[in-house]
Amino acid sequence: MKNIKNELSDNKxxxxxxxDYVYIPILDGYRIxxxxxxxxxxEDILLTNKDDLHIYSPISGKVIGKTSSxxxxxxxxxxxxxxxxxxxxxxxxxxxxxxxxxYSKSELIDLIKTYQASKVNLYNKATHLVINGIDKDAYExxxxxxxxxxxxxxxxxxxxxxxxLDIKDTLFAINNSxxxxxxxxxxxxxxYPNIKLKLMPDTYPIGFKTILLNNLYSSKQLDEGVIVLxxxxxxxxxxxxxxxxxxxxxxxxxSGNSVENSMVVRTKIGTSLQDLITHTCKIGNDKYYVVVNGxxxxxxxxxxxxxxxxxxxxxxxxxxxxxxxVACINCGLCNLKCPMHLNPKYIKEHSKADKSKCIKxxxxxxxxxxxxxxxxxxxxNDEE
Ligand code: SF4
Ligand code: SF4
Numbered sequence: 001m002k003n004i005k006n007e008l009s010d011n012k013x014x015x016x017x018x019x020d021y022v023y024i025p026i027l028d029g030y031r032i033x034x035x036x037x038x039x040x041x042x043e044d045i046l047l048t049n050k051d052d053l054h055i056y057s058p059i060s061g062k063v064i065g066k067t068s069s070x071x072x073x074x075x076x077x078x079x080x081x082x083x084x085x086x087x088x089x090x091x092x093x094x095x096x097x098x099x100x101x102x103y104s105k106s107e108l109i110d111l112i113k114t115y116q117a118s119k120v121n122l123y124n125k126a127t128h129l130v131i132n133g134i135d136k137d138a139y140e141x142x143x144x145x146x147x148x149x150x151x152x153x154x155x156x157x158x159x160x161x162x163x164x165l166d167i168k169d170t171l172f173a174i175n176n177s178x179x180x181x182x183x184x185x186x187x188x189x190x191x192y193p194n195i196k197l198k199l200m201p202d203t204y205p206i207g208f209k210t211i212l213l214n215n216l217y218s219s220k221q222l223d224e225g226v227i228v229l230x231x232x233x234x235x236x237x238x239x240x241x242x243x244x245x246x247x248x249x250x251x252x253x254x255s256g257n258s259v260e261n262s263m264v265v266r267t268k269i270g271t272s273l274q275d276l277i278t279h280t281c282k283i284g285n286d287k288y289y290v291v292v293n294g295x296x297x298x299x300x301x302x303x304x305x306x307x308x309x310x311x312x313x314x315x316x317x318x319x320x321x322x323x324x325x326v327a328c329i330n331c332g333l334c335n336l337k338c339p340m341h342l343n344p345k346y347i348k349e350h351s352k353a354d355k356s357k358c359i360k361x362x363x364x365x366x367x368x369x370x371x372x373x374x375x376x377x378x379x380x381n382d383e384e
Contacts, residue, residue, distance in 0.1 A: 007262070008141055008253075008255070008262045008263055008264065009261045009262060009263050010263070011145070011148060011180065012149075012264075013145055013146075013149055013251060013264050013265070013266050014263050014264065014265045014266070014280065015265070015266050015267075016265055016266070016267045016271070016276060016279050016280050017249070017266065017267065017268055018084065018086055019059075019084060019267075019268060019270075019271045019272070019275050019276075019279075020083070020084055020275070021064070021081055021082065021083055021084060021272070021275075022057075022058050022059055022081075022082050022084070022268055022269070022270030022271060023067065023070055023079035023080070023081055023270050023271075023272055023307045024046055024047065024055055024057075024079055024080040024081075024082070024270050025070075025072050025077045025078075025079050025307060025309065026047060026066070026077070026078045026079065026080055027047075027049075027077075029049045029050055030047040030048065030049045030055065031047065031048055031049075032046070032047055032080060033045050033046060033047060033048055033054075034046055034063050034080075035063065036063055036064070036065050037062065037063060037064075038062070038063050039060075039061075039062055039063075040057045040060060040061060040062070040063055040082060041057065041060045041089050041090055041091045042057055042058065042059055042060045042088055042089060042090050042248070043056050043057065043090050043091070043245060043246055043248070044056065044057045044091070045057075046080055046082075047080070053113075053116065054114075054246075056246040056248060057082060057248075058248040058249070058268040058269050058270050059082060059084045059085075059088070059268060059270075060084075060085055060087050060088055060089040060090070061082050061083045061084045061085040061086075062082070062083045062085065063080065063081070063082055064081040064082065064083050065080075065081055066078050066079065066080055066081065067079050067081050069305060070272065070305050070306060070307050071301070071302065071303055071305055071306045071307075072306065072307060072309065073299060074299070074301060074302045074303075077307075079270075079307060082270070094243060094244045094245065095243075096242055096243055097241065097242055097243070097244070100156065100157065100160045100238070100241040100242055101159065101160040101163050101164065103160070103164060103241060104164070105164050105165060108122070108160075108161070108164050108165075108241065109122050109123060111240050111241060111244065112237055112240060115240040115244075115245065115246040115247060116246070116247060116310070117233065117236035117237045117239070117240040117247055118229060118233035118236060118237060120227060120228065120229055120233060121227075122161075122165060122227065124225055124227055125225055126165075126167065126224075126225035126226055126227040127167070127168045127169060127221075127224040127225055127226075128167070128168070128169045128170070128171070128217065128221060128224065128225065128226040128227070129158075129161065129162060129165070129167040129169070129170040129171075129226070129227050129228075129229070130170075130171050130173060130212065130213065130216060130226060130227070130228045130229070131154075131158055131170070131171070131172040131173065131195075131229055131230075131231060131234060132173055132207065132209065132212060132228055132229070132230040132231065133146075133147045133172060133173060133174040133175075133178075133181065133230075133231045134173055134174060134175050134178075134200060134206055134207035134212065135175075135207050135253075136205070136207040136208060136293075136294060136297070136313065137204075137207070137293070137294030137295060137296055137297055137298065137313075137314060138204045138295070138296060139253070139255055139294070139295045139296070139314070139316065140253045140294060140313060140314045141253050141255075141264055142232070142251055142252060142253045142264060142313050142314060143207070143230060143231045143232065144174075144175070144178050144180075144181060145251070145253075145264040146231045146232060146235055146251060147174065147178075147181045147184070147185070147231055148180050148181055148184065150235055150238075151181070151184050151185060151188060152188070153235065153238045154231055154234050154235060154238065155185075155188060155189065155191070155192050155195065156238070157234050157235075157237055157238040157241065158170065158172065158192070158195055158229075158234060159192050159194065159195065160241070161229075161234075161237070162194050162195070165227075167194075167227070169196075170194055170195045170196065171195075171196050171197075171198045171216060172185065172189070172195050172196065172197050172198060173198045173199075173200050173212060173216065174197070174198075174199060174200070175199075175200055175201075175202050175206070175207075176199040176200060176201060176202060177202040182199060185197050198216065200212070200215065204296065204361070204363060205296075205297070205339055205359070205361040205363060208339075208359050208361055209228050210340070210359050211339050211359070211361075212228070213226060213228065232251070232313075235251075247269070247310060248268060248269055249266055249267065249268055249269065250266070250267055250268075250269050250308055250309075250310060250312060251264060251265070251266050252264070252265050252266075252267060252276075252308070252312055252313060252314060252315060253313065253314040253315070254276075254277075254280060254281060254314070254315050254316075254317075255295075255314070255315075255316055255317075256288065256291075256295070256315075256316035256317040256318040257284075257285075257318055257319055258283055258284055258285045258286070258287075258288035258317040258318060258319055259281050259282070259283065259284070259317050260281075260282040260283070260284045261280075261281065261282045263280065265280050267308060268308075269308060269309060269310055270307060270308065270309075271307070271308045272304075272305070272306070272307055272308075273290070273301075273304050273305070273306040273307065273308060273315065274304040274305060276308060276315075277304065277315070277317070281317070283317065285319050287319060287320060288317040288318055288319055288320070289301075289317075289318060289320060290304060290306075290315065290316070290317055291315075291316040291318065292306075292312055292314065292315055292316075293311075293312065293313050293314055294313075294314060294362065295314075295316045295318070296361065296362040296363065296365075296366045297360055297361050297362035298314070298316070298362070321371075323371055324371065325370065325371045325372055325373065326370045326371065327370060328345060328370050328372060329369065329370055331369060333367050333368065333369070334364040334367065334368055334372075334374070337363055337364070337367055338363065338364055339359070339361060339363065340357045340358060340359060342355070342357060342358060344364035344374045344377075344378065345372075347374070347377055347378060348372070348374055348377040355377075355378055355379040356379065358378045358379055360375075360378060362375065364378075
């Protein structure tokens with residue numbers, strides 16, 4: 001995994017918000033609430049499930065019908081197709097709420113649930129709150145750029161959450177090598193005495209929730225209850241509380257050694273991966289493969305015919321690795337470096353071995369000098 005352009009072209013979030021079509025996966029248990037050929041407004045309800053959770057339209061335009069030519073996590077999925085009229089029309093502008101700290105606990109939790117700003121359970125009676133501003137993958141910059149661009153909104157929202165949920169202790173964790181944000185947050189956090197900045201060492205996989213918590217708290221403190229929100233959750237919560245609008249956009253790192261202009265992009269949920277790449281990337285070498293959600297820990301896609309959903313954080317286009325897997329040389333590195341103290345080589349060779357503690361960080365595959373791919377043999381948690 002050489003020559004990755006970890007440096008991004010600039011420190012702005014770029015926009016690609018006008019795809020010709022969006023593709024909304026019709027997941028199991030959802031019913032379609034719109035007719036073919038009907039007009040939809042941005043924020044209209046498109047799909048609903050039995051728990052009354054809705055999927056909203058990211059654009060205004062016309063419902064074209066369904067397609068099953070796209071993949072979601074390498075599995076075929078039927079999508080509702082909306083053709084963009086590029087008007088961004090909404091039925092009713094709901095205005096902006098002035099003080100987000102005025103919400104009651106149940107109002108706050110209901111809004112977050114209704115508009116699916118975060119999957120985190122805020123009913124949890126927790127003493128501690130952790131804001132995770134550290135990118136999950138070493139080559140992602142999504143969280144870092146969010147903090148850089150929206151630190152004021154993020155701090156305001158965290159302060160409101162602390163007050164509404166009556167949290168005793170809040171840590172805002174960022175990477176100590178994230179220089180812009182260290183300076184930026186250090187100079188603004190004084191206005192928020194309830195939030196403490198915590199600088200964490202730049203060691204992978206510190207952005208994973210389990211590893212971060214083990215570095216921040218003792219097991220006794222963890223037993224008292226900790227809520228962890230990453231900065232994407234906080235930014236989504238800000239949007240939902242301030243504007244009472246669903247989350248329709250996604251901020252994504254696009255990088256890899258085939259991309260000449262690595263960047264962080266804001267795009268509509270439902271954009272096809274092919275459209276996003278075509279309209280944002282200068283490709284240096286078009287013989288690439290695609291990985292989503294982390295170069296080290298992510299999933300290799302079988303096709304660019306995939307769709308951007310709200311759980312996509314990053315996309316990497318990387319040239320094929322010509323070096324092939326060879327026999328294990330018993331160096332012991334995979335066992336030594338596993339942050340969960342597992343023995344990946346043993347797990348690979350013993351199908352009944354306990355792999356429940358694996359956090360799928362991908363470090364064992366990344367560091368193995370024999371290029372052994374452990375990913376198909378590991379289980380465990382897909383943590384946020
Ligand atoms: S087994 Fe591999 S993927 Fe799982 S936690 Fe250990 S290093 Fe990470
Ligand atoms: S890191 Fe690779 S070569 Fe080294 S012991 Fe583990 S599997 Fe074998």
